Amino acid sequence: MISCPCGCLPSLSRRGFFATALAASAFPAAAFAADPAPAADPGLIDDIVTANHILYDQGVVDGFGHVSARHDKDPNRYLLSRSMAPALVTAGDIMEFDLDSNAIDARGRTPYLERFIHGEIYKVRPDVMAIVHSHSPAVLPFADTYVKLLPMNHIAGFLGAGPPVFEIRAGAGAATDMLVRSNAIGKALATTLGSSQVALMRGHGSVAAAQSVKHVVFRAIYTEVNARTEIQALSIGKPTFLNDKEAAAAMKTNDGLVERPWALWKQRVASK
């Protein structure tokens, strides 16, 4: 909070102070747009960095893929690394964006081309606080064949009745590079995701959404694991999947247990 030294103004938040100052000045409004929100919780930044490392260690991302979190002080902003390999991300690489995916204070850092995935999902899913986008290899056969990815066991209950599949040709034509490189394509993907926790992306990969960084890491990892086990099951017979009620009940239970695998995965990357 900032107080006017002469006492003529009541205490103002930092943003409120600058907004008042700018309104009375000759500065263009665009200058205010770059004003950063109060700093994000360092613990949240640390979780995003750790999530990047875990997702690489667990084979969900490689040189590509990314994980974001909604800003804990401003729901209209999110946090995402600059464009780089996830395993190499440090706290200084985490950038802040508005929900149109404009960088707030880029400081020369290049953002991911596909950041629009994150902004457009945060716009329409207030329950979502973290998102992973990956090209994890075992999921791709399901994205490309439309064979349903369904929960093989309780751990993957979040898959529900099977993730929807995003078809980029439907809205962006048949000559794209498959990337979600605009708000319009990101919005179409968010529409496909709907209220699901995961959406597959034909010819590309998948996206997972959740209520925290730890939950979304859990879902991204077990989407890949479930895909592997489903392919194995399909090779020897016809699997019996969890039904909708079993999947919902299992997801509820597992949502309370994400700290356990997170602690293990975090220790693994910390010891390397």
Ligand SMILES: [Zn+2]
């Ligand atoms: Zn991608």
